[in-house]
Amino acid sequence: AQSVAQPEDQVNVAEGNPLTVKCTYSVSGNPYLFWYVQYPNRGLQFLLKYITGDNLVKGSYGFEAEFNKSQTSFHLKKPSALVSDSALYFCAVEVGGFKTIFGAGTRLFVKA
């Protein structure tokens, strides 16, 4: 079965420290991978995507993600966290060229 796993319900990090939000996937074929962010009572916003090419993808707000095919992972990273980064983050994978499957989400808390 095709799936996306975000093993951490919550990640806590101090402002200024690097952050990592983990994501692993299980799909057949070459995946299209995405990260989205959701603020309270809002829809999701696109952060970045991996389609092909360089394994390190840079996105909005200073976020980046590294595609690792051997580990089937696509972890979201940021070198220096901001309090305003506190939100709910979703990893997603497009399957069959059409449908998008979302992970359970990871809540990020950045403490000042």
Add this chain to the structure above:
Amino acid sequence: GAVVSQHPSWVICKSGTSVKIECRSLDFQATTMFWYRQFPKQSLMLMATSNEGSKATYEQGVEKDKFLINHASLTLSTLTVTSAHPEDSSFYICSARGGASTGELFFGEGSRLTVL
């Protein structure tokens, strides 16, 4: 990026009434839109895929007669929750793929439905 507008943001209704939620693509044409439901502290559950000019494709376990989807134009899809009950209270979100983009979805702001 492409803009998707969803209305209303909040709606409170009495049990037994119907509620319509609109999803519009403002600067692009969307032949396909997606409707999700999100429970508190949980991920998005795909309810159905809305196809312009044809019937929606519903995910397993989603009641077609309860959640009516209409996609009458390339910029508008509507979700009608019929005969709403308190258990239908949830956050409903629509999305579409941007016209010239590759893969990513653009989401509406979501609609919080509370059924009393």
